[in-house]
Amino acid sequence: MRYKAGHKDETHQRILDIAGKLFRKNGIASVGLASIMKDAGLTNGAFYAHFDSKETLVKEVLGDILDQRDLQIVEGLKNGASLKQFIYDYLSPFHRDHCESGCPTSAFISELIHHSKSTRTLFTEKTVRIFDRIEQQIQGENSYRANLAISIFSLMVGALQLSRAVTDKIVSEKILKAASETAISLISTMSDEDAAVN
Amino acid sequence: MRYKAGHKDETHQRILDIAGKLFRKNGIASVGLASIMKDAGLTNGAFYAHFDSKETLVKEVLGDILDQRDLQIVEGLKNGASLKQFIYDYLSPFHRDHCESGCPTSAFISELIHHSKSTRTLFTEKTVRIFDRIEQQIQGENSYRANLAISIFSLMVGALQLSRAVTDKIVSEKILKAASETAISLISTMSDEDAAVN
DNA sequence: TGTACATCAGTGAACGCGCGTTCACTGATGTAC
DNA sequence: TGTACATCAGTGAACGCGCGTTCACTGATGTAC
Numbered sequence: 037m038r039y040k041a042g043h044k045d046e047t048h049q050r051i052l053d054i055a056g057k058l059f060r061k062n063g064i065a066s067v068g069l070a071s072i073m074k075d076a077g078l079t080n081g082a083f084y085a086h087f088d089s090k091e092t093l094v095k096e097v098l099g100d101i102l103d104q105r106d107l108q109i110v111e112g113l114k115n116g117a118s119l120k121q122f123i124y125d126y127l128s129p130f131h132r133d134h135c136e137s138g139c140p141t142s143a144f145i146s147e148l149i150h151h152s153k154s155t156r157t158l159f160t161e162k163t164v165r166i167f168d169r170i171e172q173q174i175q176g177e178n179s180y181r182a183n184l185a186i187s188i189f190s191l192m193v194g195a196l197q198l199s200r201a202v203t204d205k206i207v208s209e210k211i212l213k214a215a216s217e218t219a220i221s222l223i224s225t226m227s228d229e230d231a232a233v234n
Numbered sequence: 235m236r237y238k239a240g241h242k243d244e245t246h247q248r249i250l251d252i253a254g255k256l257f258r259k260n261g262i263a264s265v266g267l268a269s270i271m272k273d274a275g276l277t278n279g280a281f282y283a284h285f286d287s288k289e290t291l292v293k294e295v296l297g298d299i300l301d302q303r304d305l306q307i308v309e310g311l312k313n314g315a316s317l318k319q320f321i322y323d324y325l326s327p328f329h330r331d332h333c334e335s336g337c338p339t340s341a342f343i344s345e346l347i348h349h350s351k352s353t354r355t356l357f358t359e360k361t362v363r364i365f366d367r368i369e370q371q372i373q374g375e376n377s378y379r380a381n382l383a384i385s386i387f388s389l390m391v392g393a394l395q396l397s398r399a400v401t402d403k404i405v406s407e408k409i410l411k412a413a414s415e416t417a418i419s420l421i422s423t424m425s426d427e428d429a430a431v432n
Numbered sequence: 433t434g435t436a437c438a439t440c441a442g443t444g445a446a447c448g449c450g451c452g453t454t455c456a457c458t459g460a461t462g463t464a465c
Numbered sequence: 466t467g468t469a470c471a472t473c474a475g476t477g478a479a480c481g482c483g484c485g486t487t488c489a490c491t492g493a494t495g496t497a498c
């Protein structure tokens with residue numbers, strides 16, 4: 037073999053990583069395969085030795101990133117990180133200013149609607165898993181934990197996107213702060229008796 | 235004049251309406267000017283008699299839609315519609331299934347980040363106005379009304395997008411229901427004393 | 433009144449460009465005999 | 466051991482296509498004299 041064992045797998049993963057960053061930074065539609073391959077130190081044609089089509093790449097990138105992020109969450113929880121910390125990190129100025137290494141859902145969810153059913157089904161599974169991870173971290177035993185988990189993730193996704201879209205830095209900070217506080221209040225005040233009120 | 239008075243204005247508005255629907259349905263980047271002009275019953279070249287560039291169109295469309303929607307909210311409130319009703323309508327299966335006539339924020343917010351500062355500044359102003367409209371409809375006089383308004387809108391935007399992206403209808407309905415219930419609980423339980431807890 | 437010209441919304445072909453995709457080819461290595 | 470062939474990751478030019486944009490032109494009307 038011209039290349040050492042595992043070389044192709046390494047290249048494959050490098051393409052995934054670079055595409056993941058570019059897709060999150062610039063959107064899926066506006067990133068060409070040529071620019072991905074150039075960043076990976078390869079030429080146009082080599083792409084099809086690794087993926088059937090751009091759509092295949094999109095699906096694989098999405099799965100890869102969401103799995104990586106899930107692993108981070110699980111590791112974090114093992115090491116004692118709280119749901120509160122997850123919320124603060126998600127709604128931090130750093131996350132807002134670094135799309136390329138952040139949550140893909142916030143980065144290009146409105147583009148996902150225009151992708152293949154297969155890609156969206158993968159997204160559905162990974163998203164349900166996030167809902168479950170959050171739900172497991174909510175204190176108490178009321179039946180609203182599932183609803184709360186969904187709402188907290190929705191709130192974070194919407195707020196992060198809004199904070200990124202506005203041009204006014206003060207408004208942007210306000211959005212992050214408001215959403216953090218509301219999310220935290222949702223997990224801390226929603227004990228059994230409060231939930232029963234709703 | 236070959237055309238009756240006001241003809242050009244009518245054509246201009248028709249282009250805006252058609253572009254607004256297409257952008258919300260398919261995303262801004264993936265809708266070509268040719269398809270917009272064809273739907274408007276015109277040819278390619280006529281576009282530049284109405285707009286300087288695609289970016290100008292995007293900005294004008296965004297302003298037009300957000301003003302139309304704001305007018306609807308104001309009219310609705312005059313006729314006794316409640317914030318609750320606004321939330322239910324926003325998080326309804328109908329809104330989820332009809333991007334083309336719905337909220338542009340949910341339709342293409344993650345694309346907005348890649349547009350001109352001028353377009354995003356317009357978006358910022360209109361979004362702050364929505365925050366204010368919601369805030370004014372929240373009962374009570376506590377200092378958290380502004381935060382709640384921001385959070386409720388963020389929650390709705392995130393939830394609607396997630397409900398559109400997932401392929402599983404049951405998950406989609408769950409998201410809409412969870413977000414509705416949480417949003418409603420936020421405006422009804424957050425009286426002065428509850429807010430003080432946070 | 434008739435004629436020449438100005439106006440202007442819209443036409444439609446063409447521009448350069450980047451896109452996703454294809455494909456004949458390269459060249460270093462491993463394998464067979 | 467030497468030679469012929471197979472393997473395969475990657476090359477790089479080319480494909481048709483649709484994009485945003487430009488521009489010389491059309492043709493019905495209004496205006497000037």
